[in-house]
Amino acid sequence: MTQPSLDPASEHLLRDLAPQVLGAVIRRYRDFAASEDAVQEALLAAAQQWPRDGVPDNPRGWLIQVAARRMVDHVRSESARRQREHAAALDFGQVVAAASVESRRDEDETLTLLFMCCHPALTNASAVALTLRAVGGLTTAQIASAFLVPEATMAQRISRAKQTIRASGIPFEPPERRVRAERLDTVLHVLYLIFNEGYTASSGASLQRLDLAAEAIRLTRAVRQLMPDVTEASGLLALMLLTHARRDARTGPAGELVPLPQQDRSRWDRAAIEEGVALLTATLSQGRVGPYQLQAAVAAVHDESPSHDSTDWAQIAALYGLLERMSDNPMVTLNRAIAVAMVQGPAAGLALVDALAAGGRLAGSHRLDAVRGHLLELAGNRDAAVTAYLAAANRTTNTAERNYLLTQAAAVREGGAR
Amino acid sequence: MKYMLMMNVPGNGPYQIGSWPKKDIQAHIGFMKALNRKLRDSGEFVGAEGLSGPDQARLVRAGKDGTPVTDGVFPESKEFLAGYWIVDVDSAERAYAIAAEASTAPGAGGVPLNMAIEVREVMSPPPDML
Numbered sequence: 376m377t378q379p380s381l382d383p384a385s386e387h388l389l390r391d392l393a394p395q396v397l398g399a400v401i402r403r404y405r406d407f408a409a410s411e412d413a414v415q416e417a418l419l420a421a422a423q424q425w426p427r428d429g430v431p432d433n434p435r436g437w438l439i440q441v442a443a444r445r446m447v448d449h450v451r452s453e454s455a456r457r458q459r460e461h462a463a464a465l466d467f468g469q470v471v472a473a474a475s476v477e478s479r480r481d482e483d484e485t486l487t488l489l490f491m492c493c494h495p496a497l498t499n500a501s502a503v504a505l506t507l508r509a510v511g512g513l514t515t516a517q518i519a520s521a522f523l524v525p526e527a528t529m530a531q532r533i534s535r536a537k538q539t540i541r542a543s544g545i546p547f548e549p550p551e552r553r554v555r556a557e558r559l560d561t562v563l564h565v566l567y568l569i570f571n572e573g574y575t576a577s578s579g580a581s582l583q584r585l586d587l588a589a590e591a592i593r594l595t596r597a598v599r600q601l602m603p604d605v606t607e608a609s610g611l612l613a614l615m616l617l618t619h620a621r622r623d624a625r626t627g628p629a630g631e632l633v634p635l636p637q638q639d640r641s642r643w644d645r646a647a648i649e650e651g652v653a654l655l656t657a658t659l660s661q662g663r664v665g666p667y668q669l670q671a672a673v674a675a676v677h678d679e680s681p682s683h684d685s686t687d688w689a690q691i692a693a694l695y696g697l698l699e700r701m702s703d704n705p706m707v708t709l710n711r712a713i714a715v716a717m718v719q720g721p722a723a724g725l726a727l728v729d730a731l732a733a734g735g736r737l738a739g740s741h742r743l744d745a746v747r748g749h750l751l752e753l754a755g756n757r758d759a760a761v762t763a764y765l766a767a768a769n770r771t772t773n774t775a776e777r778n779y780l781l782t783q784a785a786a787v788r789e790g791g792a793r
Numbered sequence: 794m795k796y797m798l799m800m801n802v803p804g805n806g807p808y809q810i811g812s813w814p815k816k817d818i819q820a821h822i823g824f825m826k827a828l829n830r831k832l833r834d835s836g837e838f839v840g841a842e843g844l845s846g847p848d849q850a851r852l853v854r855a856g857k858d859g860t861p862v863t864d865g866v867f868p869e870s871k872e873f874l875a876g877y878w879i880v881d882v883d884s885a886e887r888a889y890a891i892a893a894e895a896s897t898a899p900g901a902g903g904v905p906l907n908m909a910i911e912v913r914e915v916m917s918p919p920p921d922m923l
Contacts, residue, residue, distance in 0.1 A: 629822070768811060769846040769849065770846075786815050
């Protein structure tokens with residue numbers, strides 16, 4: 376029953392073409408929701424036929440033609456339903472001819488698509504799903520398995536996202552200059568969420584799961600190429616590369632979480648680190664520094680340090696200080712507390728954590744307890760460290776993290792703390 | 794036939810695993826991972842989830858105007874659902890065998906926990922809905 380599947384190069388080609396094809400079809404038919412469905416069907420047809428018949432000479436034209444045929448079917452059935460004909464929409468031959476000469480417009484349209492899929496009217500979960508399908512060229516089944524939800528659930532999420540877009544009357548146009556920066560923030564945030572999902576979901580049946588982190592990197596690369604002057608797009612790409620570089624060292628043989636200090640740094644991906652650092656260096660020299668660049672800078676300090684002990688913690692504390700002023704995010708303060716503890720000793724770090732806890736903004740967060748446990752352990756206050764680690768273990772909803780926190784608590788209790 | 798295997802643990806306070814020695818925690822985690830892998834390999838695995846601790850749980854019912862009224866879970870609850878498996882097997886006996894194996898998961902000192910696993914058949918849809 377196993378079907379021949381596409382080789383990685385063709386799969387890559389197919390996914391790169393997906394937003395261009397969708398752009399061409401929308402341009403012709405205007406109906407985003409129906410066009411998106413038609414392109415999805417064309418992608419599925421390609422995945423079935425190309426392994427058997429070979430990749431066509433003009434894969435882009437092939438996809439547009441199949442999608443346009445689907446649109447014709449769609450328009451016909453709609454017309455029949457409404458008892459009227461839409462002859463003008465039926466000449467898909469023109470679409471193919473017109474679309475294959477306009478590659479410059481393709482790029483603009485990929486961006487327009489991204490802005491549409493990451494519209495603020497959508498919830499984060501909807502924006503993520505729609506972006507992966509319409510811009511990433513993934514099938515609903517692939518997206519569903521990546522998020523460990525049933526395919527029907529994901530299909531419904533995507534369909535409701537499209538209904539929201541239709542109901543909001545959002546046109547298929549680039550955002551006005553006035554709101555462009557704001558909308559760009561949303562696009563980058565959605566890409567960041569996709570990356571994070573892939574990064575944290577290392578537990579579970581990871582074998583069959585699509586690599587969402589790699590997909591986020593692919594999409595962010597495309598965004599950066601389309602908008603080379605947007606420094607935060609480069610910052611985000613650098614952050615992803617510098618974080619993803621540690622993926623092989625992040626899990627042990629039994630799938631357990633290996634925290635940064637214990638990671639085998641020889642297993643970090645040097646090529647990814649070099650690319651990330653080069654990108655970040657070039658970006659930082661352009662002037663305006665944003666939160667993604669600062670987070671990438673922190674990741675770069677870790678990645679370039681030969682060992683945990685030789686990490687430049689003063690620089691990391693300073694970077695988090697800058698970030699804190701920019702974003703007012705208590706998680707940033709928590710991270711700064713760790714760096715401060717490494718520079719000035721655990722008491723200084725604990726003071727920051729206690730102030731955060733007193734502020735109440737991170738009440739009930741397992742991260743607060745986990746960091747407190749770590750700092751108490753450094754301070755040699757073992758009983759309190761165990762209590763904090765166990766509180767964190769009780770609160771986290773990530774299995775790998777809970778297992779790590781439980782074993783850490785046990786290790787400290789037994790005095791064998793690292 | 795699908796069965797749900799429910800792992801119940803004592804309900805007073807947080808999970809006891811937090812007080813075990815490190816090597817026993819690791820043995821327990823390793824056992825559970827291996828069990829899930831075996832069920833996947835045999836094609837019987839449908840789903841399995843571990844649930845967060847009892848102190849996170851809330852009892853919810855609708856108030857007068859339909860809005861949720863939440864309450865903490867009372868400490869006197871004797872047992873607590875810690876997690877479950879759903880397996881697709883040929884017979885009830887096979888479901889019992891899997892449950893018995895899960896029951897032997899090692900606890901403190903590597904001693905089998907002999908947890909009570911509640912086995913319930915999952916209702917199937919009527920034939921005309923298939």
